[in-house]
Amino acid sequence: MTSTIRRSSTVAIAVIFCGLLLFTFVRSGGNLGNFGITVLSGLFQGMLLFLVASGLSIIFGLMDILNLAQGTYFMLGAYVAYDIQHAGGVVDLTQTIPNPNVRFPLALIGAVLVGGVLGVVLERGLLRRLYSRPVFQLVLTFGVALVLTEAIKAIWTTTPYSWTEVFGLRTQTFELFGQAFSVYRLFIIGMGFLLIIGIALLLRRTRIGIIIRAGVEDSTMVEALGINVRAVFTLVFTLGCAVAALGGAVAAPFLGASSSLADAFLLQAVAVVVLGGMGSYEGSAVGSLMVGLAIAVAQDATIGTSLSVLPSITPMLVLILILLLRPSGLFGSTR
Amino acid sequence: MTDILQVQGIHTFIGQFHILEGVSVSVPKGSITVLLGRNGAGKTTTLKSIMGMTPPSKGTITFEGQSLVGKRSYTIASRGIGYVPEHRAIFKDLSVAENLQIAERKSGDLERKSDLIFELFPDLKRLYHLSGGSLSGGQQQMLAIARALVPDNRLLLIDEPSEGLAPVIIEHLMNAIRQLAAHTSILLVEQNFRMASKLADRYVMIDNGQSPISGLMADLVKDEALVQRYLGVAKQGAQPQ
Numbered sequence: 307m308t309s310t311i312r313r314s315s316t317v318a319i320a321v322i323f324c325g326l327l328l329f330t331f332v333r334s335g336g337n338l339g340n341f342g343i344t345v346l347s348g349l350f351q352g353m354l355l356f357l358v359a360s361g362l363s364i365i366f367g368l369m370d371i372l373n374l375a376q377g378t379y380f381m382l383g384a385y386v387a388y389d390i391q392h393a394g395g396v397v398d399l400t401q402t403i404p405n406p407n408v409r410f411p412l413a414l415i416g417a418v419l420v421g422g423v424l425g426v427v428l429e430r431g432l433l434r435r436l437y438s439r440p441v442f443q444l445v446l447t448f449g450v451a452l453v454l455t456e457a458i459k460a461i462w463t464t465t466p467y468s469w470t471e472v473f474g475l476r477t478q479t480f481e482l483f484g485q486a487f488s489v490y491r492l493f494i495i496g497m498g499f500l501l502i503i504g505i506a507l508l509l510r511r512t513r514i515g516i517i518i519r520a521g522v523e524d525s526t527m528v529e530a531l532g533i534n535v536r537a538v539f540t541l542v543f544t545l546g547c548a549v550a551a552l553g554g555a556v557a558a559p560f561l562g563a564s565s566s567l568a569d570a571f572l573l574q575a576v577a578v579v580v581l582g583g584m585g586s587y588e589g590s591a592v593g594s595l596m597v598g599l600a601i602a603v604a605q606d607a608t609i610g611t612s613l614s615v616l617p618s619i620t621p622m623l624v625l626i627l628i629l630l631l632r633p634s635g636l637f638g639s640t641r
Numbered sequence: 642m643t644d645i646l647q648v649q650g651i652h653t654f655i656g657q658f659h660i661l662e663g664v665s666v667s668v669p670k671g672s673i674t675v676l677l678g679r680n681g682a683g684k685t686t687t688l689k690s691i692m693g694m695t696p697p698s699k700g701t702i703t704f705e706g707q708s709l710v711g712k713r714s715y716t717i718a719s720r721g722i723g724y725v726p727e728h729r730a731i732f733k734d735l736s737v738a739e740n741l742q743i744a745e746r747k748s749g750d751l752e753r754k755s756d757l758i759f760e761l762f763p764d765l766k767r768l769y770h771l772s773g774g775s776l777s778g779g780q781q782q783m784l785a786i787a788r789a790l791v792p793d794n795r796l797l798l799i800d801e802p803s804e805g806l807a808p809v810i811i812e813h814l815m816n817a818i819r820q821l822a823a824h825t826s827i828l829l830v831e832q833n834f835r836m837a838s839k840l841a842d843r844y845v846m847i848d849n850g851q852s853p854i855s856g857l858m859a860d861l862v863k864d865e866a867l868v869q870r871y872l873g874v875a876k877q878g879a880q881p882q
Contacts, residue, residue, distance in 0.1 A: 513742070513743075514737050516742060519734055520732040521736060523732050529713070529718075530692055530720040530724045530726070531724075531744050532744075532746050533713065533743075
């Protein structure tokens with residue numbers, strides 16, 4: 307039964323991906339350059355989505371908590387990275403470390419640390435008291451998102467920041483069938499794939515991964531085996547928040563830092579988590595790539611038309627399509 | 642024989658329902674003690690109360706002289722108690738190997754216990770890399786018991802091991818549980834009176850959330866009226882209602 311469901315999901319995924327690629331190829335009139343750029347752009351957007359959706363999905367799977375503050379951690383990561391990279395912020399490293407290529411990795415690390423620490427604070431300080439009250443958890447994470455957003459505005463003002471600092475990866479481009487593509491986008495795609503593989507290895511090859519997968523199925527039984535599930539909850543929640551902050555930090559050189567980032571990414575990430583199957587890590591990875599590719603195809607198809615709204619509603623359209631085909635999502639159980 | 646587990650007058654509520662109203666159970670070291678009683682009498686809740694999954698509001702539970710009341714499940718399990726729940730609770734997305742690995746409390750537990758596990762349940766060796774969800778009911782039951790054997794547990798709580806299994810599998814399980822008694826004490830919940838009477842040294846009758854009688858299994862088997870009164874089983878060897 308399970309293998310039949312897996313097979314039907316695999317077929318549906320293959321059909322949708324092939325359909326999107328075929329459409330892109332036909333629309334590009336066989337121009338490999340345009341086709342390649344659209345596909346790379348889809349991968350880029352998919353990876354950004356994955357950085358928010360993966361944490362959301364694992365947290366939901368293990369803890370049954372839909373963390374509505376996940377998008378805010380993404381936004382926070384963007385602000386922290388921007389601040390560390392540029393002059394005149396809360397932390398001004400431009401004098402101490404003048405080389406922007408060195409500051410950029412520090413900006414990513416800083417964002418991950420701030421996201422992780424605030425993740426621990428939220429889980430241990432607030433959420434832990436509400437494990438048996440799911441509605442309160444939703445209200446709490448929503449409230450935390452609002453408070454964090456206001457705190458960010460208080461620290462960095464409401465003015466959106468555009469990334470101005472030039473560093474190596476950001477300036478370089480490469481040519482693909484005659485079309486220029488940013489090396490930095492390729493870096494994000496590569497980092498996304500590394501993260502997909504890294505998290506998959508963590509879940510499949512380590513003891514903590516086995517505990518997380520078992521906890522997604524039955525956390526009560528995991529605890530009855532002598533494992534402190536709450537400590538695992540804290541670890542997973544922290545990792546989820548840190549990965550979202552990392553996503554914001556790597557997106558910042560393209561998207562800048564603004565208070566609209568949180569809502570935009572949270573909504574898309576929730577769509578990805580639902581269409582991938584609530585709590586399924588594989589689902590969030592495949593769903594992110596599918597939605598990213600669909601957005602890129604929609605952007606490409608609507609250039610110069612009056613349908614410019616199509617790319618922004620594409621995640622919801624894909625979600626509706628998948629739920630019509632499989633109400634529990636691509637990899638979801640009927641929980 | 643000293644008692645490894647002593648439960649004294651526990652009261653447990655699930656929501657607003659008063660499920661256990663003063664249950665007392667003692668498990669002598671090295672024995673197999675069975676909780677008998679009709680459906681809904683409170684046998685499973687008694688095991689869950691011992692494990693801290695439905696904590697009692699009143700009464701005492703001591704394991705090897707130390708109190709378990711107010712402790713969380715993982716602490717209770719870490720003290721040396723293995724739990725095999727009703728319906729097995731096998732992790733279906735994990736392989737048989739992973740289902741066993743997750744139960745390790747010290748590195749190398751599984752390696753140390755693999756001879757015992759595969760001697761009791763040789764089928765698990767063949768199924769080692771299959772997912773838990775692909776096993777039959779009997780195989781899942783074997784895996785659930787094997788999982789509880791991985792760490793050095795000194796007491797096993799086994800809930801309804803024969804439920805929904807074919808007679809030939811039940812026979813195999815009975816043999817395995819009998820052999821286990823050489824390594825650990827066992828508190829068993831079993832509806833199948835025939836199986837219980839062949840396995841257990843002692844019994845505790847659970848009736849309407851209370852434990853009115855307990856004693857040696859050999860004495861209960863001889864007392865047909867008592868069996869009839871509490872279990873509705875006419876004769877030894879008959880199946881429960």
